[in-house]
Amino acid sequence: SCTSCNSCDPAAAELCTAAAEADIPTVWDRYAAQQPQCGFGSLGVCCRICWKGPCRIDPFGKGPQRGICGADRDTIVARNLSRMMAAGAAGHSEHGRHIALAMQRVGHNELPAYQIRDEAKLTAVAKRLGVPTEGRAIGPIAYDVATLTLEDYRNQDHHHACNWITSSLPKKRIDKLRALDVLPHNIDATVAQIMARTSVGCDADPTNVVLGGIKGALADFTGMCLATELSDAMFGTPQPVVTTANLGVIRKDSVNIAVNGHNPLLSEVICDVARTMQDKAKAAGAKDGINIVGICCSGNEVMLRHGVPLATNYLSQELAILTGALDAMVVDVQCIMPSLGEVAECFHTRLVTTMDENKMPGATHVSFHEEHAEETARTIVEMAIDAFTLRDPKRIRISSAVSKAVVGFSAEAVIGALAKIDPDDPLKPLVDNIVNGNIRGIALFAGCNNTQSMQDGGFQTIAKKLAKNNVLLLATGCGAGAFAKLGLMTPEATNAYAGDTLKAVLTAVGEAAGLGGPLPMVLHMGSCVDNSRAVAVATAIADRLGVDLHELPLVASAPEAMSEKAVAIGTWSVCLGLPTHIGTVPQVTGSAVVTDLLTRGAGDLFGGYFIVEPNPDAAADTLLGAIEERRRALGL
Ligand code: BF8
Ligand code: SF4
Known part of the structure; x- marks a missing residue:
């Protein structure tokens, strides 16, 4: 790991050095510049809801205990x-x-x-x-x-x-x-x-x-x-596909186009159009043609459906440009850093915004509407090909970091693989193995990267410990991106880290499904929006057992939750009955009433509750404890 970038992703360490050399600030520099962050905001006790404010409550009880309107x-x-x-x-x-x-x-x-x-x-x-x-x-x-x-x-x-x-x-x-x-x-x-x-x-x-x-x-x-x-x-519904992940997927002899954001309406058409424009790219000197790579959830969407390699997840999106070989980054909505324009201006990279309600300084805007989707996509790919000819060869820094990733585990793909073992009752092998304890439980990893912790670090530590204890692992969003980059979505990782009984089950299913080895240690279910896939699997299991979701040995973890979307996801996860871990301290601890409601009261109402634990090792133990508690309650 590299201290200046606080990431356990080797590509981040490599390219942060490039950023420092070129004097280009990254998200980690801005994080450092923000220290110390405001204590009132961190506790959630600052209110700007009206213009009598801002008001803030003194957390130590000495200063004001109410805002001007009287809100406590x-x-x-x-x-x-x-x-x-x-x-x-x-x-x-x-x-x-x-x-x-x-x-x-x-x-x-x-x-x-x-x-x-x-x-x-x-x-x-x-x-x-x-x-x-x-x-x-x-x-x-x-x-x-x-x-x-x-x-x-x-x-x-x-x-x-x-x-x-x-x-x-x-x-x-x-x-x-x-x-x-x-x-x-x-x-x-x-x-x-x-x-x-x-x-x-x-x-x-x-x-x-x-x-x-x-x-x-x-x-x-x-x-x-x-x-x-x-x-x-x-x-198309994702099916297992073998691909690659991390910044090493950006290639020297290709026109590299990154799709960043969330909505497949844009990125799907870019992929389609790029396939038809390979010759044009080659004619411009890119002997390996056009190479589409993904970032964040747009990346997850096209990775699962088409095997498009994933360049990186949220926190290192700027670093894709620092390779000096990214010719265009096309963005749509959500989780796109406003700093990208400034970074792109230091290189030949064209930053292209596409949604009229999401523009950015330093970007070229190409307005996207479905009725002209192909034309728009062609314009964007042409911009990337033009930019390719303007590269500065001295600034190209192709990363050596690249991992194999076996991805594409929609609910249908999971059930399809199980059906190879028992075509009449596909869920039976999974349910039987949960009941007999070969699989202790299921954990869904979701959510973001956050500068509050080491990038990808919590995901890695918790997942390895849960796998060792025979917990089946699912992942979405930037969590899935972390596992893909770190090589944990492979049969090799299953062999290296999974406990014996989990390994036996993953091997039996993987071999029956024709993968020639075990299923990967972590199953990539898709983007953040695809968290519903994990719920679909859980609902199928619950219905089959005739129980409710909160009775299943099922937990969720977002070690680096960051966005408002993650707040919503974590909350519904609790409301569906899951013990839900977050590794970043949420902006609610200024209120004992709210904190207690989320971590305890919710358990009485919904069966699920929040676990706040920044230490990954301790978080893994707590999640294992929650799984075993549910097993006992079911008499398993
Ligand atoms: O929707 S995991 S940082 S990219 S919010 Fe954003 Fe968080 Fe990534 Fe995808 Ni989800
Ligand atoms: Fe306005 Fe009341 Fe909020 Fe103060 S606490 S900003 S007065 S709403």
Whole structure:
């Protein structure tokens, strides 16, 4: 590891040195410049909700204990937290709406760049939602599924919960959430209501405010389910594929184009168009043609569906440009560092923004709309080819860091692999091995990178310890990016780190599925939006056992949670009944009421609760303890 960049990714250490030499600040330099960070903000006791403020509560009890309007620390912390959940829900649900609107038009044959590539998935989704399929063409089915999906953004009857949440969870869980009045009836209305009730002079009861936020977190889950499932129908459901990860995937003799952000509507078409423009790139001198690489969740999306190599995850996105060989970085929405323009200006790299609502200083904006998707993608690829000819060979620093990664474990892929062992009852081998203890439990790794901790470090430590103790590991988002870069999504990692009984199960399933060896130690389920895939597997297991989700030996961990989206995800994970670890200290500890609600009270209401533990080794022990406690309660 390198102290100046605080990462356990070897590529980060390598390229941070390049940044220092070129005097280009990175995220770690800016982190250092921000120290010490504001204590009031860190505790969540700073309020800027109205212009009488900002107000802040003295955490030591000596100074002011109320804001000017009279709000106390609990109200302030609860409001700030709920607004983060609303923002997270808005992010994922906007992404979902974008996909649903596109699918409606695909259904009417209005978008030549897009098709329904996975008709079986669309049919399955339609059946789940109650859309008729018998004897119908795929176009009208797609139109109806998309229209019903958009009802989740439009319905005004608050007795009717969103279609996508009620069709994605065990009935017992839905009943529990309904009884607690936290089931969203309309994603947009839920987000708007959180903003309204947390405005100056409204909801001041901290528990009530947080319960409002929880409905927003469940709206986030709803948006996530629909975004994932409709994306699969349009772009294909991931199946296992062997690829590579880390900055070494950027090649000297290729036009390198990074897709960074989240929405596959853009990155899919870039991949399609690039395939048709290889000759043009070669004619410009790139003898290996065009090389698309991924960053963050756009990277995860195209990695799982097409085996596109993953360049890196959130915290080292600037370093991709520092290789001096990245010709264009194309971005859409979310988790794109505003610093990229400045870094790109130091190189020949073209930074291209594409969404009219997400522009950045230092970028060229190429406005993306689905009806002209191919044309737009061609313009962008041409910009990259032009930029390639402007490279400065003296500044090229191809990284040696690259790992093999076996990825693509959608719920369908996992069940498909299990079906090779028992075609009549695919879940049986998994359930049997959980019951007999060969697999102690399942852990989902999710979430971001955060400068508060060593990049990728917590993921690595916790995963190795859980695998050694025979816990089956799933991952999404930048957590999955960490594992891919570090070589932990390989059969070799299974052989090296998994406990004996887990190894035996992964080997039996991997061999039956024709992978010629064990499944990887960590199964890559996709981007952040694809966290719903893990819930789909859990729901299938719960339904088969006739139990609710909180009874399963299932835990989640986000060692480096950072974004508002992660706040929403962590919260719904708790509300679905999972012990949910976060390794970064959330901005709520200024309120004992809110902290207690999240770490204890939630357990009584939902069965799930937050575990805050920055030390990865201790976090692994706590998660193992939670798994064993659930096993005992089930009599296992
Ligand atoms: O949605 S894990 S840093 S890139 S928020 Fe962002 Fe966090 Fe990465 Fe993907 Ni998710
Ligand atoms: Fe201060 Fe109250 Fe205004 Fe917040 S809402 S800034 S606590 S006066």
